[in-house]
Amino acid sequence: ELKITTAFMIDSTGTETDSIVETTLMAGLADYLPSDREISRQQFNERFVLESITVQPTIADDIKNRAIVATIVALIGIFLYILLRFKKWQFSVGALAALAHDVLIVLGIYSLLHGLLGFSMEIDQPFIAAILTVIGYSINDTVIVFDRVREVIGDNSKRGLIENTNEAINLTLSRTLITSGTTLLVLLVLFLFGGEAIRGFSFAILLGVLVGTYSSIFVATPVMTDLTKKSEGKA
Numbered sequence: 593e594l595k596i597t598t599a600f601m602i603d604s605t606g607t608e609t610d611s612i613v614e615t616t617l618m619a620g621l622a623d624y625l626p627s628d629r630e631i632s633r634q635q636f637n638e639r640f641v642l643e644s645i646t647v648q649p650t651i652a653d654d655i656k657n658r659a660i661v662a663t664i665v666a667l668i669g670i671f672l673y674i675l676l677r678f679k680k681w682q683f684s685v686g687a688l689a690a691l692a693h694d695v696l697i698v699l700g701i702y703s704l705l706h707g708l709l710g711f712s713m714e715i716d717q718p719f720i721a722a723i724l725t726v727i728g729y730s731i732n733d734t735v736i737v738f739d740r741v742r743e744v745i746g747d748n749s750k751r752g753l754i755e756n757t758n759e760a761i762n763l764t765l766s767r768t769l770i771t772s773g774t775t776l777l778v779l780l781v782l783f784l785f786g787g788e789a790i791r792g793f794s795f796a797i798l799l800g801v802l803v804g805t806y807s808s809i810f811v812a813t814p815v816m817t818d819l820t821k822k823s824e825g826k827a
Contacts, residue, residue, distance in 0.1 A: 611633075614633055614636070614637065614641075615633065617641075618631075618633060618636050621640070625640070667688060667691075670684075670687065670688065670691070670731060671684040671685075671687075671688060672684075674687045674735070674738075677735070678738055678742055680816075680820070682815075682816045682819040682820045682823065683738055683816050685815060685816070685819055686734070686738075686811075686812040686813065686814075686815040686816030686819070687731060687734045687735075687738070687812055689811055689812060689815045690730060690731075690734050690804075690807040690808055690811045690812035690815075691727055691730055691731060693803070693807050693811050694726055694727070694730045694800060694803050694804045694807050695723060695726070695727065697799070697803045698723065698726065698796060698799050698800050698803065701799055702715070702719075702796070711788055711791040711792055711795070712788075712791070712792045713792055713795075714792070718790070718792065718793040718796075719792065719793065719796055721793065722793050722794075722796035722797045722800065723796065723800070725797055725800070726796070726797060726799075726800025726801065726803075726804055729775075729800065729801055729804050730800070730803075730804030730807060730808065733768065733771075733772075733804060733805065733808040734807075734808040734812045736764060736767075736768075736808075737760070737761065737764050737768070737808050737809060737812065737813060738812070738813075738816070740760040740761075740763055740764045741756065741757055741760040741761075741813065741816075743760070744756045744757075744759050744760040744763070745760075753817060753820055753821060753824075754817065754821075757813060757817050761809055761813060765809070768805060768808070768809070769805075772801060772802075772805040775801050776798065776801055776802060779794055779797055779798045779801060780798065782794040783795055783798055
């Protein structure tokens with residue numbers, strides 16, 4: 593596998609930047625070029641470079657801004673969905689807190705372990721796909737726990753919120769552990785035997801499922817409970 597280290601100059605433009613990238617590319621491919629004669633940079637570009645695309649800083653900023661807008665819209669959509677389903681904004685805040693927790697933990701582990709493990713841990717498209725998968729898994733697990741909390745509260749309205757929440761968590765605990773355990777087993781096999789191409793992807797999902805399993809119980813539910821108690825206390 594050929595690995596080429598390139599200086600990424602996001603805000604740089606002009607022919608000087610292109611020259612640096614082309615020179616770095618030539619140096620990385622030196623062992624694979626014909627050794628019978630010296631090849632100039634122009635000849636290298638004409639014979640071996642099939643396509644070259646330059647992303648200007650304005651385009652990069654536009655992509656970044658669109659990503660921020662898409663993230664905000666997605667969070668608002670999740671907030672409204674939880675609000676309409678459970679009729680309380682505290683549930684929505686708890687779900688978003690769990691999602692933020694899951695994403696930050698996975699990103700933090702990747703940052704700490706970058707370069708220490710024997711596989712790629714770059715923030716690339718497969719990693720983004722893994723993060724989106726983790727978000728979907730986490731919000732699904734959170735909704736299941738919240739459903740049981742709402743059901744228990746409806747059946748035992750005279751009991752306190754903490755007692756009802758604790759019972760609901762105990763009722764969903766076995767289901768959560770079994771589901772997450774089987775999922776983690778499959779992901780572990782994929783990570784160990786799936787090959788180098790998807791090892792980083794499977795590792796990110798493995799972390800995300802592990803983190804998302806406990807965040808639904810130990811992050812989303814406590815946040816919802818505390819906010820509900822404070823709201824009821826003020827009322």
